[in-house]
Amino acid sequence: MRIEKTGEIATAALLISALSGFLLAYQYEVAEPFISATAIETVIPFGAFWRSVHFWSSQAFFLVLILHIWQCTGSMDRFCRHRKGRIHWTVVSLTLPLAMYALFTGYVLRFDGTGQAAGKIAEHLLLNVPIAGSMLDRMLMATSTEGLNRVYTVHILFTALCWGLGTWYHTRRVIVGRKIFLYTLTAVVITGVLIHAPIDLPGQNLHLIKGPWFFLGIQELLRHMAPITAGIIFPMIPLAIVALFPWLRKRSGIYSALAIWSSVYIIATVVTLAR
Amino acid sequence: MTRRSLIKKMLMAIAAALCAWPVIGFIMPVRYRPPRKVLIREKLPKGSFLIEPEFVLFASETGPVAVSRTCTHLGCTVSFDETRKQFICPCHQSMFHWNGKYISGPAQKDLPRFEVKTSEDGKGYVVLI
Numbered sequence: 476m477r478i479e480k481t482g483e484i485a486t487a488a489l490l491i492s493a494l495s496g497f498l499l500a501y502q503y504e505v506a507e508p509f510i511s512a513t514a515i516e517t518v519i520p521f522g523a524f525w526r527s528v529h530f531w532s533s534q535a536f537f538l539v540l541i542l543h544i545w546q547c548t549g550s551m552d553r554f555c556r557h558r559k560g561r562i563h564w565t566v567v568s569l570t571l572p573l574a575m576y577a578l579f580t581g582y583v584l585r586f587d588g589t590g591q592a593a594g595k596i597a598e599h600l601l602l603n604v605p606i607a608g609s610m611l612d613r614m615l616m617a618t619s620t621e622g623l624n625r626v627y628t629v630h631i632l633f634t635a636l637c638w639g640l641g642t643w644y645h646t647r648r649v650i651v652g653r654k655i656f657l658y659t660l661t662a663v664v665i666t667g668v669l670i671h672a673p674i675d676l677p678g679q680n681l682h683l684i685k686g687p688w689f690f691l692g693i694q695e696l697l698r699h700m701a702p703i704t705a706g707i708i709f710p711m712i713p714l715a716i717v718a719l720f721p722w723l724r725k726r727s728g729i730y731s732a733l734a735i736w737s738s739v740y741i742i743a744t745v746v747t748l749a750r
Numbered sequence: 751m752t753r754r755s756l757i758k759k760m761l762m763a764i765a766a767a768l769c770a771w772p773v774i775g776f777i778m779p780v781r782y783r784p785p786r787k788v789l790i791r792e793k794l795p796k797g798s799f800l801i802e803p804e805f806v807l808f809a810s811e812t813g814p815v816a817v818s819r820t821c822t823h824l825g826c827t828v829s830f831d832e833t834r835k836q837f838i839c840p841c842h843q844s845m846f847h848w849n850g851k852y853i854s855g856p857a858q859k860d861l862p863r864f865e866v867k868t869s870e871d872g873k874g875y876v877v878l879i
């Protein structure tokens with residue numbers, strides 16, 4: 476698939492995710508997150524459907540974004556011949572951590588067993604960051620003092636920033652063809668109807684919680700390493716590599732580093748899944 | 751880099767810091783919240799316990815003991831295994847004795863305890879969180 480096409484699909488998926496998210500916000504209550512999420516899932520007409528559409532379009536956006544970035548690394552010389560192009564890459568690469576955090580906070584916001592644990596772990600990890608830890612926590616999480624108010628704010632803010640970076644900054648326009656939008660919408664709706672967005676029942680996972688799929692590797696590493704190493708430094712490695720890609724000279728070394736990192740992460744993920 | 755461009759960049763950095771100041775200043779403060787009182791409206795027989803969302807209250811031989819359910823590793827809510835009389839963290843499997851003493855896992859520290867008082871009518875407890 477061409478680079479432009481994956482970019483278009485990612486934008487379409489983000490648009491569907493944002494629109495379904497706005498719709499869910501009409502019934503979601505940040506003061507009673509689990510009760511309102513359960514009500515949306517079980518009682519409110521079309522609630523389960525819209526949750527699924529939001530869940531799967533967000534997953535699709537994240538995965539297609541990774542694919543799009545991966546494709547772009549192959550054409551690096553075309554994009555980043557000049558300094559301006561390299562700066563553009565580094566700024567646009569911010570969509571990756573922003574998307575990851577928006578996706579992660581989506582799990583926290585449903586506030587079931589997995590969501591509660593994910594929120595508490597994230598808060599403790601942020602507090603473990605030297606010097607800026609407290610400020611990062613106040614800006615991005617602060618669940619222990621503010622409940623889910625800030626998580627909800629950041630969830631919406633980061634989605635909007637992803638949209639702004641991907642359209643206004645990256646392509647200077649919204650490039651989503653009608654066909655691509657309809658294909659993406661159809662794929663998301665069919666997946667949403669067939670597979671419900673997950674939510675844990677109370678007391679379902681008392682002795683073992685498995686976090687969001689992309690967090691499982693970190694969860695395993697946190698069992699064996701210090702929080703700052705496993706939860707902050709290790710996940711920052713690929714994000715930093717992607718952001719600095721055009722500035723680094725030895726491309727083969729970068730691919731090897733990414734391959735080693737991915738292997739470690741996949742093994743850690745499999746170990747958590749097997750628990 | 752010329753002196754002019756250096757001064758321009760420094761001025762931009764100062765302007766950015768000046769813009770960030772009111773934003774960070776607004777976000778950082780934590781509103782004061784007084785300790786919360788959780789009222790338990792029953793007297794527990796000796797040797798029994800009561801599981802609450804934030805703590806487990808034990809009626810021990812030496813008096814009531816409220817052990818926090820917040821794991822000292824990364825803050826997950828620990829579960830209480832009634833048969834083994836142990837706390838288990840569902841996130842990274844740290845384990846603690848019923849009284850909060852650390853046994854194993856990445857937590858390394860004991861679970862904290864909350865202050866427990868007898869309620870004013872003498873028919874229950876007040877736990878200060």
